[in-house]
Amino acid sequence: MSGIAVTLKKHRGLSIGLLAWLVGIVFFLPIAWMALTSFHSEADAATNPPSFAASLTLDGYRQFFGAGGGASPWPALINSAVASVFSTVCVLLLALPAAYALSIRRVKKWTDVLFFFLSTKMLPVVAGLLPIYLFAKNTGMLDNIWYLVILYTSMNLPIAVWMMQSFLAEVPVAVIEAAQIDGARLPTILARVVAPIALPGIAATGLICFIFSWNELLFARVLTGVVAETAPVFLTGFITSQGLFLAKVCAASLVVSLPVLAAGFAAQDKLVQGLSLGAVK
Template sequence: MAATHAPRTTAPRAPYGPGAAARRRRGALGLLAWLCGVVFFLPVAWMVLTSLHGESDAATNPPSLAAPLTLQGYREFFGASTGVSPWPPLINSLSASLLSTLLVLVLSIPAAYALSIKPVRKWTDVMFFFLSTKMLPAVAGLLPVYLIARDTGLLDNIALLVVLYTSMNLPIAVWMMRSFLAEVPVEILEAASIDGAGLPTVLARIVAPVVAPGIAATSLICFIFSWNELLFARVLTGVVAGTAPVFLTGFVTSQGLFLAKVCAAAVCVSLPVLVAGFAAQDKLVQGLSLGAVK
């Protein structure tokens, strides 16, 4: 009699495997990232919307989202009623930020090269010294800087702001550029030295293209810090060298706080930084993540 075999049964597959769990985790992280982005973007969107309202609508509590839109706040910023032009402060901020950022790059790249690719003796002490310069509150050095500027005739002068912004951003730039330059393959530099390339040639033709994202990230951060600086610019400048943040504080008067006008001025002052960040966003992300993944 032939033996009969019971039909084989296969275990049911799990509805959710390891791949599904990974996809759910990535989806949750993506949703969290979008929520964080929306939370951070809401104040900016609210500022832009308030700048497009009239003063009476902007001052209502709670604010009205369906209020009619107007460009009166922007007309006031550009001096429609007062005749005061915002262009000199904007140009002063742009000049001080660009010049100081350029000087920071010229000084920080060779310093970072010496501390990473060609390390000097006790380079950790040097890095700590750079970091220690950021431990002093800026307001603690305000009075000595003011006295020096007064005695040297540099008050209300763009050159003074360029020097100050360079010294304030240089430690940050050295730390950032050292982390970027530490990722440069040593073999490339050894091949260049064998071919007889000097230090300027190595920095300009070999190191700079490799760490271009890091240079872009460092430049943008230094530019933003210089553009947004208010304390020294408020105390050390006046009519001639006043910057955009100083001009922005002039909209808070004894007559009251006009929200629509202040929001319009804040949008205009923030626009150059937003444009620079949007234009260099790929380099910024690539530069800040350089070396994060081995």
């Protein structure tokens, strides 16, 4: 019976592995198809059924980067990078002490505080669009990239505190108490004791906040114009009344997605470690 059980366990593990590969391939296929289409001409990209053996060209990328006299994407890409990076840094700087107060040195009714943070994400984004727009208009902050930094920071802070609270709960209290005995104050404890131990969780939180900020479209579309236009807003400009230029859109989408893919690939080890913190007690 034990041999049969081992065989069944191996077959079950093999089936789960094959299913995982199948799911991964299904999710990867649209990205691969977008990448392949970006190297086709517009005529080949518009064929139905699609032609896999069509000749490859870089015309879509040349047009995206303004070779045909179009607008340059670099200002929009730089704006997205500034808004995403600065807002993520601000979120981490604010979320770390907040999570410390909710996990290690817990304040009274800390569960209610966590629920309040989570409840702020239940409000539909479009419900807050009008007051945010009116505030920006009355304060002269329309088409200002730093207003997006503040906005993205406030949008991502609740989920960052919620995530980092669970990560910091895994930090040994004895290590913090030893640092306090040695005379370390709170900023030193957060920077030199808590942060290095919870680095995988901090990296995972930072990556998720960066992705959320980079992909945000609604507020950037309404609150920006020419000066503070972000990459997703720039990307929507390729859908015109003249039609959808598929190869050019795929090339633009791939370029805009590269920073997120590169950040995820660079931090994949920390991301896996961070997301697995607290899973095993």
